[in-house]
Amino acid sequence: MRLSSYFLPTLKEDPAEAQIVSHRLMLRAGMVRQASAGIYSWLPLGLRVLRKVEQIVRQEQDAAGCQEILMPTIQSADLWRESGRYDGYGKEMLRIIDRHDREMLYGPTNEELVTDIFRNTVRSYRDLPTLLYHIQWKFRDEMRPRFGVMRGREFLMKDAYSFDLDYDAARRSYNKMFVSYLRTFARMGLQAIPMQADTGPIGGDLSHEFIILAETGESEVYCHKDYLTFDPLAAGIDYEADLQPVVDQWTSLYAATDEKHDPASVDAIGDALLQARGIEVGHIFYFGTKYSRAMNATVTGPDGSEIVAEMGSYGIGVSRLVGAIIEAYHDDSGIVWPDSVAPFSVGLLNLRSGDTACDVACDDMYGKLRAAGLDVLYDDRDERAGGKFADMDLIGVPWQLIVGPRGLKSGTVEVKRRATGEREELSVEAALSRVSS
Amino acid sequence: MRLSSYFLPTLKEDPAEAQIVSHRLMLRAGMVRQASAGIYSWLPLGLRVLRKVEQIVRQEQDAAGCQEILMPTIQSADLWRESGRYDGYGKEMLRIIDRHDREMLYGPTNEELVTDIFRNTVRSYRDLPTLLYHIQWKFRDEMRPRFGVMRGREFLMKDAYSFDLDYDAARRSYNKMFVSYLRTFARMGLQAIPMQADTGPIGGDLSHEFIILAETGESEVYCHKDYLTFDPLAAGIDYEADLQPVVDQWTSLYAATDEKHDPASVDAIGDALLQARGIEVGHIFYFGTKYSRAMNATVTGPDGSEIVAEMGSYGIGVSRLVGAIIEAYHDDSGIVWPDSVAPFSVGLLNLRSGDTACDVACDDMYGKLRAAGLDVLYDDRDERAGGKFADMDLIGVPWQLIVGPRGLKSGTVEVKRRATGEREELSVEAALSRVSS
Numbered sequence: 006m007r008l009s010s011y012f013l014p015t016l017k018e019d020p021a022e023a024q025i026v027s028h029r030l031m032l033r034a035g036m037v038r039q040a041s042a043g044i045y046s047w048l049p050l051g052l053r054v055l056r057k058v059e060q061i062v063r064q065e066q067d068a069a070g071c072q073e074i075l076m077p078t079i080q081s082a083d084l085w086r087e088s089g090r091y092d093g094y095g096k097e098m099l100r101i102i103d104r105h106d107r108e109m110l111y112g113p114t115n116e117e118l119v120t121d122i123f124r125n126t127v128r129s130y131r132d133l134p135t136l137l138y139h140i141q142w143k144f145r146d147e148m149r150p151r152f153g154v155m156r157g158r159e160f161l162m163k164d165a166y167s168f169d170l171d172y173d174a175a176r177r178s179y180n181k182m183f184v185s186y187l188r189t190f191a192r193m194g195l196q197a198i199p200m201q202a203d204t205g206p207i208g209g210d211l212s213h214e215f216i217i218l219a220e221t222g223e224s225e226v227y228c229h230k231d232y233l234t235f236d237p238l239a240a241g242i243d244y245e246a247d248l249q250p251v252v253d254q255w256t257s258l259y260a261a262t263d264e265k266h267d268p269a270s271v272d273a274i275g276d277a278l279l280q281a282r283g284i285e286v287g288h289i290f291y292f293g294t295k296y297s298r299a300m301n302a303t304v305t306g307p308d309g310s311e312i313v314a315e316m317g318s319y320g321i322g323v324s325r326l327v328g329a330i331i332e333a334y335h336d337d338s339g340i341v342w343p344d345s346v347a348p349f350s351v352g353l354l355n356l357r358s359g360d361t362a363c364d365v366a367c368d369d370m371y372g373k374l375r376a377a378g379l380d381v382l383y384d385d386r387d388e389r390a391g392g393k394f395a396d397m398d399l400i401g402v403p404w405q406l407i408v409g410p411r412g413l414k415s416g417t418v419e420v421k422r423r424a425t426g427e428r429e430e431l432s433v434e435a436a437l438s439r440v441s442s
Numbered sequence: 443m444r445l446s447s448y449f450l451p452t453l454k455e456d457p458a459e460a461q462i463v464s465h466r467l468m469l470r471a472g473m474v475r476q477a478s479a480g481i482y483s484w485l486p487l488g489l490r491v492l493r494k495v496e497q498i499v500r501q502e503q504d505a506a507g508c509q510e511i512l513m514p515t516i517q518s519a520d521l522w523r524e525s526g527r528y529d530g531y532g533k534e535m536l537r538i539i540d541r542h543d544r545e546m547l548y549g550p551t552n553e554e555l556v557t558d559i560f561r562n563t564v565r566s567y568r569d570l571p572t573l574l575y576h577i578q579w580k581f582r583d584e585m586r587p588r589f590g591v592m593r594g595r596e597f598l599m600k601d602a603y604s605f606d607l608d609y610d611a612a613r614r615s616y617n618k619m620f621v622s623y624l625r626t627f628a629r630m631g632l633q634a635i636p637m638q639a640d641t642g643p644i645g646g647d648l649s650h651e652f653i654i655l656a657e658t659g660e661s662e663v664y665c666h667k668d669y670l671t672f673d674p675l676a677a678g679i680d681y682e683a684d685l686q687p688v689v690d691q692w693t694s695l696y697a698a699t700d701e702k703h704d705p706a707s708v709d710a711i712g713d714a715l716l717q718a719r720g721i722e723v724g725h726i727f728y729f730g731t732k733y734s735r736a737m738n739a740t741v742t743g744p745d746g747s748e749i750v751a752e753m754g755s756y757g758i759g760v761s762r763l764v765g766a767i768i769e770a771y772h773d774d775s776g777i778v779w780p781d782s783v784a785p786f787s788v789g790l791l792n793l794r795s796g797d798t799a800c801d802v803a804c805d806d807m808y809g810k811l812r813a814a815g816l817d818v819l820y821d822d823r824d825e826r827a828g829g830k831f832a833d834m835d836l837i838g839v840p841w842q843l844i845v846g847p848r849g850l851k852s853g854t855v856e857v858k859r860r861a862t863g864e865r866e867e868l869s870v871e872a873a874l875s876r877v878s879s
Contacts (some may be wrong), residue, residue, distance in 0.1 A: 012509045012574065014563035038559055040514050041546070046559055047512040055512070072449045075484040075492070077477050077596045078515060078579055079536075079548070096541045099516075101548075104533045104583045109478070111516070111538075111548075122475055122483055126451035137449065142515060142579070146541045159514045 006349070008384040012049050014038075015396055026221055027331035028153030030340050034400045036327075043150025043158035050400060051327070053348035053380075055161065058326050059140055061192050061345065062163045069185040069244050071136040071165050076118050078142055082108035084117040088299050097145045111144035116296050116318055119166045123314065124302040130170050130312065133304060134178055138165035140323060154328045155223070155284075161324040168297075168314040170306070175315035179211065179291045180248040182319040186215050186287050187237035187255065189321065193330055194343030197286060198232050200260045214262065215287035219332040222282030227266050229258035230279040284329045291317040340401030341424050349382040351440045352402035356390045356409035366418075367408050370437060377441050398423065404440040443786070445821040445833075449486050451475075452833055463658055464768035465590030467777050471837045473764075480587025480595035487837060488764070490785035490817075492598065495763050496577055498629050498782065499600045506622040506681050508573040508602050513555050515579055519545035521554040525736045534582045548581035553733050553755055556603045560751065561739040567607050567749065570741060571615055575602035577760060591765045592660070592721075598761040605734070605751040607743070612752035616648065616728045617685040619756040623652050623724050624674035624692065626758065630767055631780030634723060635669050637697045651699065652724035656769040659719030664703050666695035667716040721766045728754040777838030778861050786819040788877045789839035793827045793846035803855075804845050807874060814878050835860065841877040 014035045022039075023029040031037050036051030047055055063073065079101070085091035099111040112118065119137060127135055140163045150158050167178035183199065190197035195217045202214040216226050235255065242251075259274055261267070262283070271278050294313045296302070303311040322329075334341045344350065351374055355367040367383065374381045382402060384393050390409070397405055407419040417430045420439050431439060451472040459476075460466040468474050473488030484492055500510065516538070522528035536548040549555065556574060564572055577600045587595050604615035620636065627634035632654045639651040653663055672692065679688075696711055698704070699720070708715050731750045733739070740748040759766075764783075771778045781787065788811055792804040804820065811818045819839060821830050827846070834842055844856040854867045857876050868876060 010507075012511070012563075012572065035563075038562065040555060040558075041516070041518040041544075044514045044516055046514060046555065048559075049509050049511060052510060052512050070447075072486050073489060074449070074486055075489050077481045077483060079478070079481055079581065079596055081478040099538065099540065101536065101538050103536065104585070107478075118477060118483065121477075122485075125475065126449075126472075135449065144516065148541070159516055 027328035057346045065185045065189040069181045071138045080112045099144045099146045113145045120296045120300045135168040154324045163321040165319040167317045191237045211291040216283035218281045221332045222284045225263040226283035228260035287321045289319040339399035342401045349380045351381045352397045352405045353383040354407045464765035494783045502622045502626040506618045508575045517549045536581045536583045550582045557733045557737045572605040591761045600758040602756040604754045628674045648728040653720035655718045659721045662700040663720035665697035724758045726756040776836035779838045786817045788818045789834040789842045790820040791844045
């Protein structure tokens with residue numbers, strides 16, 4: 006993409022309304038613009054990151070044997086009356102009356118709707134386990150929306166639902182999602198720590214929050230520091246094998262949010278206790294037959310009897326993750342994207358657009374990088390070098406290729422790694438190979 | 443994908459509520475389920491097709507120089523008051539009151555919101571033309587939703603918006619979208635014919651509907667039969683060149699919807715006049731400064747004066763297209779997907795699951811086809827052959843590989859092309875190569 010024709014409205018100044026760093030940087034980097042309170046439009050750069058995050062979530066759900074569907078945003082109030090949640094859900098639910106005076110709502114979550122699909126389509130125990138997920142916009146009418154996409158009203162969520170024959174099978178589905186979540190976040194460069202959690206309005210007996218550590222995180226968390234040495238991607242995973250040992254490993258050490266933290270219980274941990282700031286990026290629940298019983302979601306068992314399905318639900322805040330990654334990866338100059346979610350992998354800076362040697366060299370490199378399948382942002386604007394450096398640092402592209410007239414005379418360009426600030430003078434060929442690796 | 447574990451709830455009987463063939467077949471093939479009146483959940487098979495259609499639309503928008511953004515579904519009523527459309531839009535607009543008693547709405551279209559983004563970010567004539575699009579769910583509260591996804595209330599639409607400095611430039615943007623639409627539909631196997639149209643609630647001076655022909659189409663249309671010989675994909679296209687000759691070619695012949703048809707004017711056409719059924723799949727508008735003037739969307743011109751941007755908007759019904767393609771491509775046995783939008787490219791039928799020779803041969807072919815990058819639906823269920831034939835015909839996968847014990851003994855399998863019904867006995871190797879081509 007040539008920056009001269011790219012819709013990238015960066016801001017030089019910090020916007021006054023942004024209180025936290027991810028909100029500030031997403032506005033400054035031209036990733037989003039507010040449409041109304043807690044509701045955002047995603048501009049091209051932001052949408053690229055959102056799609057990369059979404060695609061990692063999708064791949065890991067698919068790998069775990071979960072099947073993608075897409076439920077609508079608008080639901081009928083009647084379904085929520087069946088589960089008993091309609092009246093109790095409170096003002097966070099956006100309630101709507103349609104032209105025929107029917108009560109509708111903008112889905113804040115989808116337990117009811119997916120249970121309705123299940124009961125209308127699945128008949129036999131032989132069709133279980135059934136694991137379904139979708140990635141769809143949700144709406145929660147927060148009292149005080151703030152912190153940009155971290156606590157918006159309209160937000161993109163991946164929510165998965167499992168249907169099983171009994172507790173043991175439901176636990177296996179829970180474990181699949183538990184492990185798949187660790188891998189999902191790790192692929193984005195995030196060390197997520199599972200912490201026992203309250204089940205809140207979803208209900209249920211067993212629940213874990215996945216919390217990532219970031220200095221600017223929203224809440225205080227406590228965990229054993231050995232968690233920082235665990236790597237969920239170190240080995241491959243077989244989702245058909247028994248995952249309980251993996252879950253046990255990840256739940257054997259102390260980890261608690263502020264709400265659940267018990268100072269008395271951590272004496273034995275001593276210096277190994279880490280106190281840090283955290284951000285919730287995922288939440289999983291096992292809640293048995295809470296919805297399936299109320300909504301009569303049953304299958305025929307091997308002996309012909311009707312069995313009420315055991316259920317769980319599993320959420321990841323996809324749009325929230327974009328903010329959370331920035332909270333974890335930024336410096337004074339701007340965003341520092343991990344490679345896996347970067348909007349572009351290479352930024353190509355032409356320090357003297359209009360100079361024939363620079364233009365020819367840059368056009369040539371631009372063509373070669375794109376031919377190699379890389380996403381390249383080519384700053385071909387007629388701007389001062391200082392402005393180009395600042396913008397490319399701000400938007401956080403992992404590799405920068407800096408091309409100026411002086412270097413070209415001696416046949417070199419500069420390669421800069423955004424994360425470390427490290428710079429190298431290399432031949433054009435060596436530079437191309439460095440950023441492609 | 444193994445059918446034994448795929449969430450594909452096909453129906454043997456025609457559902458009573460479905461009046462048209464695409465609605466009937468989408469329900470029977472397990473592509474969608476109704477969630478409420480005019481609101482659908484997309485199941486895995488349907489979602490695959492929706493994403494393929496969406497991706498073709500995206501690629502052709504990108505190729506035409508349009509940049510993707512993503513605006514939210516919920517908008518503020520205040521913006522629509524600025525344009526003057528809030529009170530007049532009528533009951534099709536889903537109006538919402540949030541917890542702070544602010545008036546909101548579920549966007550039926552996005553002229554106001556995109557104009558707001560434009561006026562807050564674009565300052566100079568040098569940044570024009572600006573072409574932005576998004577692919578997002580819309581809501582129109584139809585009085586009588588019907589015909590499945592063809593006239594739903596919640597639907598997926600691609601809407602693009604152009605901002606230009608003057609009429610000539612705006613016309614160039616209009617022409618880009620005109621040509622890109624022809625190519626988009628052609629890639630899905632659809633011959634779309636542009637017809638002069640009323641501008642309706644969008645307003646404006648110039649407008650074309652894109653209508654595809656299908657025997658079961660919703661309305662009567664009239665056009666010169668030479669349109670059927672035009673192929674928008676016959677030659678490549680350079681969007682920076684003058685596209686007026688292409689637009690002229692496609693608007694030089696008679697084409698009119700029932701509303702606009704003038705029997706007196708077609709005498710000269712004689713036998714070349716085709717009367718047919720049509721389905722609207724796209725609609726483009728040039729409306730000048732209707733919104734930009736009301737909302738004060740201006741840029742600074744070369745001489746420092748403020749210039750009100752010239753605008754157009756361009757819509758494609760993405761979810762509607764899934765139904766429209768089925769209306770154009772089906773037979774008595776089910777759907778007949780064009781290759782470019784098929785949910786799977788190959789169906790592999792194991793006629794005797796459990797028979798070692800059949801299982802080994804099928805597993806081997808399944809592995810090889812997937813390794814070649816093909817989307818394969820492998821019917822490994824323990825079902826009668828008749829049911830497998832019927833399901834695979836119903837869901838319309840373009841190629842079928844039929845593997846039975848008798849053929850295997852002589853080293854052959856059967857290859858069937860869904861569109862023609864043509865069958866061939868081939869060696870395993872020849873069969874694999876046939877369906878991969």
